[in-house]
Amino acid sequence: MADPPGSARDLGLGTARVQALGDGIFAIALTLLVFEIKVPSPATVSAADLPGALAALWPKFAAFALSFVMLGISWIGHHNQFHFIRRSNRALLWLNLLFFLFVAFIPFSANLLGEYPESQLSVSVYCANLSAAGLSLYFHWVYGVGRGQLADPVDPAVARVVRLRVLFAPVAFTAAIGVSFASVKAALLVCLLVPLVYFVPGRIDRAFGGGDRG
């Protein structure tokens, strides 16, 4: 109990390793997305037919790009939460692992979407996967703030803005599942629009107090 203030023990379990595990899982998921796209082989596709064979892969490239962006958004969200959350416990570790479970599943559902881009089922699986990842990130924030696992108290207005921002994606992806029953194409359009919301810097960015003021 004589540890210097600020040591890992003083703060309970630190968050360095759960962040490291998360970075590893995101790095692998991001890279495996491409690995699922099979390169044509000269045994079945001649060099002359290569342009057509590559062009035929476009749904997979599109699923890759969209999923990369969604994983990027999730990673930034996870990253930003740990700017505030500085202490860990068993419940928080399990909330992280639940989030990582859905993140690790994204290459599967992205590949499924790339194989069956016009199937209502594959679009629903994809949206449900992203929704579940977003929801677990939402509960991570709510639990982390609510249980006070923080370095400093978070301004309640900032906490609320983050909460709404994190909640937006799972709500939109759940809505997209509903839309998919009417039109698969419209559901895909919803998926494509979600990321745009996250490119715009918001109050959360100003809360970091750095960078955007140039």
Add this chain to the structure above:
Amino acid sequence: MADPPGSARDLGLGTARVQALGDGIFAIALTLLVFEIKVPSPATVSAADLPGALAALWPKFAAFALSFVMLGISWIGHHNQFHFIRRSNRALLWLNLLFFLFVAFIPFSANLLGEYPESQLSVSVYCANLSAAGLSLYFHWVYGVGRGQLADPVDPAVARVVRLRVLFAPVAFTAAIGVSFASVKAALLVCLLVPLVYFVPGRIDRAFGGGDRG
């Protein structure tokens, strides 16, 4: 020898890199679990048959979810041990590598279980793999505490609780192998029950002195 107190040299070899290697191996093993589940291809499964094809994958999804949880428990255990163990030496590095060897093997045996969910052999291989991982984690703790590779002395009562907690899983999985000779289904049930024990926070969590007191 003029290093400041607390420097890596002062403590002997530090544990930062062995933790980083472990985080990497866990991140990959967790992500590869999904990668082993092959996405159906339109070449062999029509969009109309997709629901049935996905439903037929359920033993693999179940093996994925169970293995993710077991890897999560192992990772938290490894993580928590290094909360106390702060110095490393060659023997401790090899105990870690032995543990990592069994962790790296889990995607193989999980996939085997997903392919042959009713086979006594595949259930036994799976349980033996988890047992071996758990046992090596147990010896890691016993060696680390016994040889005094610690930041501060560990309360003997805490050390004993951790020891029993770490030992529980390999004992249960070894028992499951025995059960499998009588009934494969009963052995799988044992596998499903083991994780429940680890969800409950115990004395070890209170020993961290943080987080759970809200």
Add this chain to the structure above:
Amino acid sequence: MADPPGSARDLGLGTARVQALGDGIFAIALTLLVFEIKVPSPATVSAADLPGALAALWPKFAAFALSFVMLGISWIGHHNQFHFIRRSNRALLWLNLLFFLFVAFIPFSANLLGEYPESQLSVSVYCANLSAAGLSLYFHWVYGVGRGQLADPVDPAVARVVRLRVLFAPVAFTAAIGVSFASVKAALLVCLLVPLVYFVPGRIDRAFGGGDRG
């Protein structure tokens, strides 16, 4: 707001995690390059035919070695930029993710080049991929320096040298695409020459003020 000077909050978002994510993505991309080279199997290639089968893989080994070197150059470039850039914001994170997207794609295009080493299309895809990765790294530097996300002001002469050095590879690879329309072999030669430029230590290395003075 009472954080000590130099804390993460004081600097806005830190760069530790984006560097960790980058290291993970590079580690995986570097390792997956080899994973794409399929080992012959005794089922199709007898032990007697193994020398010929391995020799026939040479374009893949060459694509592996070249891509490993190019990824190494990109990683060193990324690494060096963060020697100067010490603060992050949403735009910088997205510039990093864009860079990572192209890095994650390199195993695909390297494999494509290994399968179709004489195809104008596969050489172009490969060069375009490396070009895009280099360009995003260039914009990362320009943005980072221009927006002042730095620990200390960068000597404008150093900043300019870095800018030109980072810009060289994408310009050369774009030129190689042009050359490929005349001669695929000549374009490959350009690809092989680019790395040589980066082996020579330059002003940027002296700017680090360490190591090279022995």
Add this chain to the structure above:
Amino acid sequence: MADPPGSARDLGLGTARVQALGDGIFAIALTLLVFEIKVPSPATVSAADLPGALAALWPKFAAFALSFVMLGISWIGHHNQFHFIRRSNRALLWLNLLFFLFVAFIPFSANLLGEYPESQLSVSVYCANLSAAGLSLYFHWVYGVGRGQLADPVDPAVARVVRLRVLFAPVAFTAAIGVSFASVKAALLVCLLVPLVYFVPGRIDRAFGGGDRG
């Protein structure tokens, strides 16, 4: 130039990221070793034939275990070198990347050995791969010590012991290539004996000044 002593700038480029990249590459190589072992599928192997099918995989399990140990030895060697080497420059980064290139190749040659365990060529490729990895680690040490990229001067006797210890494996594996022309089995035996040398703690461990004194 007003950085506090001990900052990254003061020491030239730090070594944190090259260590992180190395940990990532080792983590992936270690895990991919298993991934190369294909799980039997009920489509081709019935549950009744599973014991035989798993038993037939033994050369692959053996290649996995041996390679895991050799990768472990290399990782510990790399780890220990950075206990002394605290500054980086472009040459050192490239020596690391060369080492990583051979490390990333080990899953390929281990898999080749697992497929053709009795082939002189596959044993030679495997030994050459391990030899090349060991040699690059050797030059890393010689360069690091010789150019003074160190935190503190290394006791010349310790430096020499490390040099010989690092050199032993590539010499032995090169010898094994020679032996393989006479007898493939004898060459494999040499490969199995090399790791034993590295299990014994030596002067290098005592030099760390920690842990082994219990």
